[in-house]
Amino acid sequence: MMSRKTLILASLLGILVASGCAVSQSYKEEELGLRKVDLYSEKTVVAESTAYSSVAAGESKVFERSFENAPPMIPHDVEGMLDMTKESNACTGCHLPEVAEAVNATPIPKSHFFDMRTQKVLTEMSQARYNCNACHAPQSNNQPLVKNEFEPEYRSKEGVARSNLLDTLNEGVK
Ligand code: HEC
Numbered sequence: 001m002m003s004r005k006t007l008i009l010a011s012l013l014g015i016l017v018a019s020g021c022a023v024s025q026s027y028k029e030e031e032l033g034l035r036k037v038d039l040y041s042e043k044t045v046v047a048e049s050t051a052y053s054s055v056a057a058g059e060s061k062v063f064e065r066s067f068e069n070a071p072p073m074i075p076h077d078v079e080g081m082l083d084m085t086k087e088s089n090a091c092t093g094c095h096l097p098e099v100a101e102a103v104n105a106t107p108i109p110k111s112h113f114f115d116m117r118t119q120k121v122l123t124e125m126s127q128a129r130y131n132c133n134a135c136h137a138p139q140s141n142n143q144p145l146v147k148n149e150f151e152p153e154y155r156s157k158e159g160v161a162r163s164n165l166l167d168t169l170n171e172g173v174k
Protein backbone atom coordinates (compact mmCIF):
# COMPACT_ATOMS: atom_id res chain seq x y z
CA MET A 1 0.00 0.00 0.00
CA MET A 2 1.12 3.57 -0.74
CA SER A 3 2.08 5.61 2.28
CA ARG A 4 0.20 8.83 2.94
CA LYS A 5 3.29 10.86 2.06
CA THR A 6 3.71 9.18 -1.31
CA LEU A 7 0.03 9.68 -2.01
CA ILE A 8 0.28 13.41 -1.32
CA LEU A 9 3.44 13.68 -3.43
CA ALA A 10 1.80 11.80 -6.27
CA SER A 11 -1.26 14.02 -6.29
CA LEU A 12 0.89 17.17 -6.14
CA LEU A 13 2.81 15.88 -9.16
CA GLY A 14 -0.52 15.27 -10.88
CA ILE A 15 -1.61 18.87 -10.28
CA LEU A 16 1.73 20.16 -11.58
CA VAL A 17 1.47 18.14 -14.77
CA ALA A 18 -2.16 19.16 -15.31
CA SER A 19 -1.48 22.88 -14.81
CA GLY A 20 1.59 22.61 -17.03
CA CYS A 21 -0.61 21.32 -19.84
CA ALA A 22 -3.17 24.09 -19.33
CA VAL A 23 -0.62 26.87 -19.88
CA SER A 24 1.21 25.25 -22.76
CA GLN A 25 0.51 28.33 -24.92
CA SER A 26 3.01 30.98 -23.99
CA TYR A 27 3.09 34.70 -24.71
CA LYS A 28 6.02 36.99 -25.16
CA GLU A 29 6.13 39.88 -22.74
CA GLU A 30 5.53 42.38 -25.59
CA GLU A 31 2.25 40.61 -26.37
CA LEU A 32 0.77 40.89 -22.90
CA GLY A 33 -1.23 44.09 -23.48
CA LEU A 34 -4.92 44.07 -24.40
CA ARG A 35 -4.12 46.12 -27.48
CA LYS A 36 -2.78 43.94 -30.24
CA VAL A 37 0.43 45.93 -30.53
CA ASP A 38 3.83 45.84 -28.88
CA LEU A 39 3.28 46.60 -25.20
CA TYR A 40 6.48 48.63 -25.11
CA SER A 41 5.94 50.80 -28.15
CA GLU A 42 3.34 53.47 -28.70
CA LYS A 43 4.50 54.06 -32.30
CA THR A 44 1.81 52.07 -34.04
CA VAL A 45 -0.97 52.74 -31.56
CA VAL A 46 -4.00 54.36 -33.11
CA ALA A 47 -6.61 55.22 -30.53
CA GLU A 48 -10.21 54.52 -31.48
CA SER A 49 -12.03 57.78 -31.93
CA THR A 50 -14.34 58.94 -29.19
CA ALA A 51 -17.97 58.86 -30.24
CA TYR A 52 -20.28 60.53 -27.74
CA SER A 53 -24.01 60.66 -28.32
CA SER A 54 -25.11 63.55 -30.48
CA VAL A 55 -28.78 62.87 -29.79
CA ALA A 56 -30.40 65.86 -28.07
CA ALA A 57 -31.66 65.62 -24.49
CA GLY A 58 -35.28 64.60 -24.69
CA GLU A 59 -34.70 62.35 -27.69
CA SER A 60 -32.11 59.91 -26.39
CA LYS A 61 -32.69 56.47 -24.91
CA VAL A 62 -31.38 55.95 -21.38
CA PHE A 63 -28.60 53.41 -20.87
CA GLU A 64 -29.15 50.26 -18.89
CA ARG A 65 -27.91 50.81 -15.36
CA SER A 66 -24.82 48.92 -14.27
CA PHE A 67 -26.19 47.69 -10.94
CA GLU A 68 -28.66 48.69 -8.24
CA ASN A 69 -28.07 52.32 -7.26
CA ALA A 70 -25.24 52.83 -9.71
CA PRO A 71 -25.15 56.41 -10.99
CA PRO A 72 -26.87 56.38 -14.39
CA MET A 73 -24.69 57.44 -17.32
CA ILE A 74 -25.61 60.34 -19.62
CA PRO A 75 -27.34 59.15 -22.80
CA HIS A 76 -27.75 62.56 -24.50
CA ASP A 77 -25.54 65.17 -26.11
CA VAL A 78 -23.79 67.38 -23.56
CA GLU A 79 -22.27 69.78 -26.07
CA GLY A 80 -21.82 73.13 -24.32
CA MET A 81 -23.17 71.81 -21.00
CA LEU A 82 -19.97 70.68 -19.38
CA ASP A 83 -18.41 74.08 -19.14
CA MET A 84 -19.92 74.18 -15.71
CA THR A 85 -19.34 77.33 -13.68
CA LYS A 86 -20.35 78.51 -10.25
CA GLU A 87 -23.11 80.58 -11.83
CA SER A 88 -24.28 78.13 -14.46
CA ASN A 89 -25.09 74.42 -14.36
CA ALA A 90 -27.19 73.35 -17.33
CA CYS A 91 -27.90 69.92 -15.83
CA THR A 92 -29.94 71.24 -12.92
CA GLY A 93 -31.99 73.27 -15.44
CA CYS A 94 -33.69 70.05 -16.56
CA HIS A 95 -33.02 67.54 -13.79
CA LEU A 96 -34.07 69.38 -10.63
CA PRO A 97 -37.23 67.62 -9.38
CA GLU A 98 -39.44 70.67 -9.90
CA VAL A 99 -38.67 70.80 -13.65
CA ALA A 100 -37.73 67.22 -14.51
CA GLU A 101 -41.22 65.91 -15.06
CA ALA A 102 -42.12 68.70 -17.48
CA VAL A 103 -39.15 67.85 -19.72
CA ASN A 104 -39.35 64.07 -19.20
CA ALA A 105 -35.95 63.90 -17.49
CA THR A 106 -35.13 61.64 -14.54
CA PRO A 107 -35.37 63.84 -11.43
CA ILE A 108 -32.28 64.31 -9.24
CA PRO A 109 -32.82 61.85 -6.35
CA LYS A 110 -33.26 62.47 -2.62
CA SER A 111 -29.66 61.45 -1.89
CA HIS A 112 -28.47 64.61 -3.66
CA PHE A 113 -30.50 66.72 -1.22
CA PHE A 114 -28.86 65.23 1.82
CA ASP A 115 -25.69 66.11 3.71
CA MET A 116 -23.84 62.83 4.20
CA ARG A 117 -21.59 64.38 6.87
CA THR A 118 -24.25 65.81 9.16
CA GLN A 119 -26.91 63.28 8.08
CA LYS A 120 -29.34 66.15 7.50
CA VAL A 121 -31.91 66.64 4.77
CA LEU A 122 -31.15 69.82 2.82
CA THR A 123 -33.60 72.26 1.29
CA GLU A 124 -31.29 72.79 -1.70
CA MET A 125 -29.15 70.33 -3.65
CA SER A 126 -25.91 69.47 -1.83
CA GLN A 127 -22.89 71.34 -3.15
CA ALA A 128 -21.08 68.00 -3.15
CA ARG A 129 -23.35 67.05 -6.08
CA TYR A 130 -22.82 70.20 -8.10
CA ASN A 131 -20.24 68.73 -10.46
CA CYS A 132 -22.54 66.11 -11.99
CA ASN A 133 -20.03 64.68 -14.41
CA ALA A 134 -17.73 63.59 -11.57
CA CYS A 135 -20.16 60.68 -11.31
CA HIS A 136 -22.46 60.81 -14.36
CA ALA A 137 -20.51 60.68 -17.60
CA PRO A 138 -21.32 60.64 -21.29
CA GLN A 139 -20.47 57.29 -22.88
CA SER A 140 -18.47 56.77 -26.05
CA ASN A 141 -19.72 54.13 -28.47
CA ASN A 142 -16.68 51.84 -28.75
CA GLN A 143 -16.21 48.09 -28.65
CA PRO A 144 -14.89 46.95 -25.27
CA LEU A 145 -11.55 45.10 -25.45
CA VAL A 146 -12.83 42.53 -23.01
CA LYS A 147 -16.47 41.50 -22.84
CA ASN A 148 -18.10 42.28 -19.53
CA GLU A 149 -19.91 39.22 -18.21
CA PHE A 150 -21.25 40.94 -15.11
CA GLU A 151 -24.99 40.73 -14.68
CA PRO A 152 -26.64 42.87 -12.04
CA GLU A 153 -29.36 41.54 -9.79
CA TYR A 154 -31.97 44.03 -8.65
CA ARG A 155 -33.87 43.53 -5.42
CA SER A 156 -36.89 45.33 -6.80
CA LYS A 157 -38.17 45.82 -10.33
CA GLU A 158 -38.04 49.62 -9.97
CA GLY A 159 -34.28 49.45 -9.33
CA VAL A 160 -33.67 48.84 -13.04
CA ALA A 161 -34.66 52.40 -13.87
CA ARG A 162 -34.73 54.34 -10.56
CA SER A 163 -32.39 54.72 -7.64
CA ASN A 164 -33.23 54.77 -3.94
CA LEU A 165 -29.84 54.98 -2.28
CA LEU A 166 -30.97 57.22 0.56
CA ASP A 167 -33.60 54.69 1.62
CA THR A 168 -31.20 51.76 1.60
CA LEU A 169 -27.94 53.45 2.63
CA ASN A 170 -28.07 52.30 6.23
CA GLU A 171 -29.44 48.83 5.60
CA GLY A 172 -27.68 46.39 7.86
CA VAL A 173 -26.11 49.19 9.94
CA LYS A 174 -26.99 49.13 13.63
C1 HEC B 1 -32.65 70.10 -21.94
C2 HEC B 1 -32.86 69.30 -20.77
C3 HEC B 1 -31.66 68.51 -20.23
C4 HEC B 1 -30.40 68.98 -19.89
C5 HEC B 1 -29.88 70.39 -20.01
C6 HEC B 1 -29.68 67.85 -19.36
N1 HEC B 1 -30.46 66.72 -19.38
FE1 HEC B 1 -29.95 64.87 -18.77
N2 HEC B 1 -31.68 64.12 -19.48
C7 HEC B 1 -32.71 64.86 -20.03
C8 HEC B 1 -33.76 63.96 -20.47
C9 HEC B 1 -35.08 64.40 -21.11
C10 HEC B 1 -33.31 62.64 -20.19
C11 HEC B 1 -34.04 61.32 -20.51
C12 HEC B 1 -33.49 60.75 -21.80
C13 HEC B 1 -33.91 61.57 -22.99
O1 HEC B 1 -35.13 61.76 -23.18
O2 HEC B 1 -33.03 62.04 -23.74
C14 HEC B 1 -32.02 62.79 -19.57
C15 HEC B 1 -31.25 61.72 -19.13
C16 HEC B 1 -30.14 61.87 -18.32
C17 HEC B 1 -29.52 60.82 -17.57
C18 HEC B 1 -29.95 59.36 -17.54
C19 HEC B 1 -31.00 59.16 -16.48
C20 HEC B 1 -31.46 57.75 -16.36
O3 HEC B 1 -32.52 57.56 -15.73
O4 HEC B 1 -30.82 56.83 -16.87
C21 HEC B 1 -28.48 61.37 -16.87
C22 HEC B 1 -27.54 60.67 -15.93
C23 HEC B 1 -28.44 62.76 -17.21
N3 HEC B 1 -29.47 63.04 -18.10
C24 HEC B 1 -27.52 63.64 -16.71
C25 HEC B 1 -27.39 64.94 -17.16
C26 HEC B 1 -26.27 65.80 -16.85
C27 HEC B 1 -25.13 65.42 -15.94
C28 HEC B 1 -26.48 66.98 -17.48
C29 HEC B 1 -25.57 68.17 -17.55
C30 HEC B 1 -24.27 67.89 -18.15
C31 HEC B 1 -27.77 66.88 -18.17
N4 HEC B 1 -28.26 65.61 -17.97
C32 HEC B 1 -28.38 67.91 -18.87
C33 HEC B 1 -32.77 66.24 -20.12
C34 HEC B 1 -31.68 67.09 -19.92
Ligand code: HEC
Pocket residue numbers: 069070071072091092095106107108109110111112128129130131132133134135136161162163164165166
Ligand atom coordinates in the same frame (compact mmCIF):
# COMPACT_ATOMS: atom_id res chain seq x y z
C1 HEC C 1 -20.67 62.14 -5.99
C2 HEC C 1 -21.28 61.48 -7.14
C3 HEC C 1 -22.48 62.16 -7.78
C4 HEC C 1 -22.62 63.47 -8.19
C5 HEC C 1 -21.60 64.59 -8.11
C6 HEC C 1 -23.93 63.55 -8.78
N1 HEC C 1 -24.56 62.34 -8.73
FE1 HEC C 1 -26.41 61.89 -9.45
N2 HEC C 1 -26.23 59.99 -8.70
C7 HEC C 1 -25.13 59.46 -8.09
C8 HEC C 1 -25.42 58.12 -7.63
C9 HEC C 1 -24.47 57.18 -6.91
C10 HEC C 1 -26.76 57.84 -8.03
C11 HEC C 1 -27.58 56.58 -7.78
C12 HEC C 1 -27.85 56.36 -6.31
C13 HEC C 1 -28.60 57.48 -5.64
O1 HEC C 1 -29.83 57.51 -5.65
O2 HEC C 1 -27.94 58.36 -5.08
C14 HEC C 1 -27.23 59.04 -8.70
C15 HEC C 1 -28.48 59.15 -9.27
C16 HEC C 1 -28.87 60.21 -10.10
C17 HEC C 1 -30.05 60.22 -10.93
C18 HEC C 1 -31.06 59.07 -11.06
C19 HEC C 1 -32.21 59.24 -10.12
C20 HEC C 1 -33.16 58.07 -10.12
O3 HEC C 1 -34.22 58.17 -9.48
O4 HEC C 1 -32.87 57.05 -10.72
C21 HEC C 1 -30.07 61.42 -11.59
C22 HEC C 1 -31.11 61.90 -12.57
C23 HEC C 1 -28.91 62.17 -11.15
N3 HEC C 1 -28.21 61.42 -10.23
C24 HEC C 1 -28.58 63.43 -11.61
C25 HEC C 1 -27.49 64.16 -11.15
C26 HEC C 1 -27.21 65.53 -11.56
C27 HEC C 1 -28.01 66.33 -12.56
C28 HEC C 1 -26.08 65.91 -10.88
C29 HEC C 1 -25.43 67.28 -10.88
C30 HEC C 1 -26.30 68.40 -10.54
C31 HEC C 1 -25.64 64.76 -10.08
N4 HEC C 1 -26.53 63.74 -10.27
C32 HEC C 1 -24.48 64.72 -9.31
C33 HEC C 1 -23.94 60.10 -7.88
C34 HEC C 1 -23.70 61.45 -8.12
